Amino acid sequence: MPSDLAKKKAAKKKEAAKARGRTRKPEDGVNGDAEKPEIQENGAAEVNGVDSLAKELDEFELKKTEARAVTGVLASHPNSTDVHISSLSLTFHGQELLSDTSLELNSGRRYGLIGLNGTGKSMLLSAISHREVPIPEHIDIYHLTREMAPSEKTALQCVMEVDEERIKLEKEAERLAHEDSECEKLMELYERLEELDADKASMRASRILHGLGFTTSMQQKKLKDFSGGWRMRVALARALFLKPFMLLLDEPTNHLDLDACVWLEEELSQFKRILVLISHSQDFLNGVCTNIIHLHQRKLKYYTGNYDQYVKTREELEENQMKRFNWEQDQIAHMKNYIARFGHGSAKLARQAQSKEKTLQKMVASGLTERVVNDKTLSFYFPPCGKIPPPVIMVQNVSFRYSENTPYIYKNLEFGIDLDTRVALVGPNGAGKSTLLKLLTGELLPSDGMIRKHSHVKIGRYHQHLTEQLELDLSPLEYMMKCYPEIKEKEEMRKIIGRYGLTGKQQVSPIRNLSDGQKCRVCFAWLAWQNPHMLFLDEPTNHLDIETIDALAEAINDFEGGMMLVSHDFRLIQQVAQEIWVCEKQTITKWSRDILAYKEHLKSKIDKQMHDL
Incomplete structure (x- = not known):
């Protein structure tokens, strides 16, 4: 039988885990605490004022949210770590981007969300992060949307401050350390900090920044001294440091060089919870993803494996679909031809024609295979420029x-x-x-x-x-x-x-x-x-x-x-x-x-x- 002390420790750990789920909020102002602008993500707000660009972006995001209409029903158990939403529809300015489809995100999977420009990939991530779809509260979401605003904080400070619960516990432990009567409570706090690996937080934050290209001296530089591209990297480092349950990344490699892309690919390939990633890089999708979601014709279609596996599976499915479509069309043409020729002939032939007509009606009623509709292909064009002798x-x-x-x-x-x-x-x-x-x-x-x-x-x-x-x-x-x-x-x-x-x-x-x-x-x-x-x-x-x-x-x-x-x-x-x-x-x-x-x-x-x- 477990001792009272063991039971107590187990209960404490359980409570700590619950607290993490409650307090670890994403800081992009999407699913965080609206009352605390100083911790909203990506520098959306700073205590000492917000730069005009961030304000503009906030207003733009608000307008987008107002112009968006989302409906969906939670199909998974409310306490599950998987998210299944049925009957999902999404419109933007009245234009339907998703129609009566399902969103399925399972714990432990890393999804690549792909589809043509303008079909609504970023809009879907934004709707998820704003909880416009019914995602259970115990699943914390972090949506990386833009760079941190310039500030007096160093890159390392900005990454470490993101972990609200750890900071809160450390402050509380510091306060209790001066009070003899609170020894037991202090021990509990240290237990929870140990779970959060608090003593290694600085080392972990530094390792992530290093992977994204920050030298030791750069990690101590103030954010106001960095370009937008580097501040985007700080925002990405915060996301990786926090380890949320659901991480949403929209083109995370856009501001990275090849070195950082290679490091990030390796880092994300180890992500253990739910990752949804929009990326244009097939190479990156291959290295990171366990599953692909294809947004096509207002539906979300799911494929197992990385991008190369998706291409192979999709080709096979479409080839089979076209074979089925062509066979059905041949059958329909043959039956229609027979009915037209013999529908008014002798009694025997007329009966056979009627039988074929019923077969045709059943085929139509049970749903015919649709023709494969490929993604629109386009061809860029750079006009002829004429010759210039070398060296140019x-x-x-x-x-x-x-x-x-x-x-x-x-x-x-x-x-x-x-x-x-x-x-x-x-x-x-x-x-x-x-x-x-x-x-x-x-x-x-x-x-x-x-x-x-x-x-x-x-x-x-x-x-x-x-x-x-x-x-x-x-x-x-x-x-x-x-x-x-x-x-x-x-x-x-x-x-x-x-x-x-x-x-x-x-x-x-x-x-x-x-x-x-x-x-x-x-x-x-x-x-x-x-x-x-x-x-x-x-x-x-x-x-x-x-x-x-x-x-x-x-x-x-x-x-x-x-x-x-x-x-x-x-x-x-x-x-x-x-x-x-x-x-x-x-x-x-x-x-x-x-x-x-x-x-x-x-x-x-x-x-x-x-x-x-």
Whole structure:
């Protein structure tokens, strides 16, 4: 028989576990405590005021929530750790995104949520995190939506403060330590802190930040001194540190370099509860996911296995479906033909025709197999640019640093690029990949040396801030006609925009109502119509769906000009790059093998670093 002390300890542990479930609230202002703005996630609010961008984003999110209507019924047991919602429907501004489908999320599974841009993937995550679907209260949800706001706190402080219960218990233990009469209660608190691994909290937070690219000194830097991309990494570190029961991540690799992507893939592949992940990277989905949810034709369809397994299973299912569809259509055609020919013939033939008519009616009543409807395919297009004799751009003994007080990013660079160039730039964040593209376009000037460009060369640079130049109140059609007034006919411009996957209402809706992926397509249409000789693409896959990335890869391969690419998408690099240049240690080195060998090299490097920590 267990002793009273053992029973008491077990009861305490149970209570501690319950407390964790109650108090560990997500801090994105979605499922957290609205009365405490200082702990709302991603810097949505800070005690000493909110920056205007965060305010704007909050208002935008509120408007989205108000324009959204969600219905659904909890089908799983209220105390279950699995979530099953039946009869799920979701509309946004009256447009139906999901219709009478089911949401099934089981504990221990890692789901990749995929589907075309604009079908409602991010909207679904937002609805889940706002608990607009009936998710039991004991399941805490953390939805990573945006970067932390600038503040005086260090990166390490921001990660550690996220664990409310641990902080609360540590403060209480500190208070009780000075009171002799509270010895028993203090022991209970220490027990609960031990469960939360409190003494290792700092080490764990530091390890996560290190994995996401923060050096020891960077972890002590104030958040206000970081760019938005780095503050996004802090927000991601908070999510990983907290270990919520349900973690919702929307394109978590968008602000990461290849090193951090490899680390995050490894980290998320160990997640033990419920993970729902939107990602455009097939490689990342393969490394992380145990299941795939495909949002297609307003339904959620479920597949076991990673992305490659999903593709294989879907192909097999669709092949069988089409075989069944074709067989049924043949049977129907044959029966209709027989009925038409013999329905009014001799009594015997007429009886047979009537029998076939009944069989046909039964087939229709029991439901016919539908024809397979494939995802819309699109083909990006970069117009012919004409020939320019090499060298198009010459880099001669170039060194660069941002100021005299900062270290050199590059020293003594020597290379040339021309219209045959197909290069992917890789290397850790801060090594100067984007800086190099800015030097080549002339946006930055070398500190030493010279960059010579052909007098007629036109460079088109795509970067992740390009969407900021869009005029949100204009439609894509109006915006493109304003940018390219030489195209007079609306129909001609409609065709141009259509090449980039924007069709019908999307062409005439205000740009602000488009999804992030659709806004990126407007940018690609704008960029292509500049008719550049060289494409400089800095993270072009952010927010694009997998089908669009494949279309982009095809267009790059068909393009007759040169291309330099910065991307964290291993598959895109594999599809389009003929050379891989590593930007590191103030120089550029050519990698002799392919990008997958480079990924293995990064894995080994990261394993060694983590082992040494």
